[in-house]
Amino acid sequence: MNDEVSLCGEVIEALASWVSQQLQQHQWQCPKKLVLDPLGGDAGFRCYFRLNVQPGLLAVYAPPAVEKNHAFVALARHFIGQGVHAPEVVAVDFERGFLLLEDFGDRPLQDELTSESVDMLYGEVLLSLLRLQQSPLPEPEPGFELPIYDAQLLRQEMQLFDQWFVPQLLDYELDSAERTMLNDFYDQLTQVALQQPQVCVHRDFHSRNLMYREGQAPGVIDFQDAVLGPVTYDLVSLLRDCYVRWPRARVEQWALAYGTMVEDVGLVDDLCQQQWLQWFDWMGLQRHIKVLGIFARLWLRDGKSGYLNDLPLVIRYTLEVADSYPELAGFADWFRRTLIPLCEQQPWYLDYQLAGEGS
Template identity: 30%
Template structure:
């Protein structure tokens, strides 16, 4: 983070926003972001100024989901002031203690992840908003298509139409049996979860980056949490977390749940391979290339565990072994 104070006079919109809302707080520091185009500035009094001018950032959706999560008793940032026209938002600041940082500060990984599981189960125990879109096969297919769009460009292989159609048809057969009745936050992992130890019970977990939320399958977010490409979750924590989730969600068909967990792990990591290559090549964020091989390995191993026969055969047919990894 930058320790120097930011001069608001250098940004006309921010200066006007401050004046219009009688904000006496000065900006203390800018908080760097990686994959997002949003900018965050830390203010006094546990406040953040979010500057988000791109429609891709889904500002309206962010506010809508935040208010829903707070309504059901969870810790989502309080929305204090909104100016959609300027793309400026005054929101609650959860501080710096993400799960990743908490673990580095010797806070128990198992403790953190069990609390995240309880938070997730609470979300699933409440009725999702009726007007949220379904996380249906169209969304899921668009995501796995990022893999063939970007990975094959990276390894310099051109796919013909038949190959692309076979890829899509194979996934569509898989997606048709997945659930669509739970609120899915879609980026539920250690960098987007904050540890708030002074709060009580499930409110100890601070939630951010949920503007892409949809109504989907209960296995998606727990897969996102435990099969995190950015950090290795211990096998013990995974096992304890999955058992707790099955118990709290009263899952009767455990085998089907584990199968869906593996399917989403494969689907999500295929998508991540494509997204990370896109971030590197289109947006010049080259550090994401370092994680591509891990995401690829997680995709391949999960597809094997889930016995996704057509996907596994498609990969064997279309990617030479010496090009499975960058």
């Protein structure tokens, strides 16, 4: 485990003292004895604590050396102003990495999704996404300016696949011909990503980062990595979620419906359904290639093994899309011939063709 995580225990007392001061300053109703109840972590280095106060609040320790706290605070305030239900930032100490946030509860959208509920729930979420994408870009402020999802960043993300997933998790050494093939593949995906209209992108817009709140718009969290990037990125993050799978025909129906919505509000001109679906598919492929590397790194570098169980579904998405486009056949054939036999030797592996069927 990283040192940043182990520091959490050392700062709890300081965090609790700071929280008490902030509650008094903001005249928040709280009990005589303040309790910080630790919650499960996420893929980052943040530590969360639920407070026994009303209305509910979370105390957060987000190590400033590794977490984008200025970006989180700036974006939270910006999104709220645009009608997106981001958590209110009650107080922040940037130097120590302490935050006091509105508590959206403990019901992620993932836990509420069923075949019967998904149309309604995704409908609400897609309206929130549309507000996010329609919002003007946040003004630069000290410590934060919205980055651009440029070719360098897109490639850098995909290269996590050949830095972590292939050589370190699967213990396979790429030869020069394979590296050339992957570079050409990355170029194809990058080109299509940059063709798309560029909007504000949450960058991790999926069922674990959307909180269900009955009778209210979904709560949107974990947006500190937001960028200016392709219009289909957040859409495919939601509809081809790494943690839940829906039939391809249903996914394409939702994707096309959202395409009509973004055309109606002027984010896309003269929508061509075939092009929209290719943008959607190839953007998802870029994301899933990246995620294979990230999930491998979360285990090998950070000791977080839970994400390994999600790899088969990500592999399924990767091969389903690559198989659908003749120009990507070389990558798909290589992955199936070379990497799948190595995946089958891994303790986390299950038949990727069945992954997500029970989700």
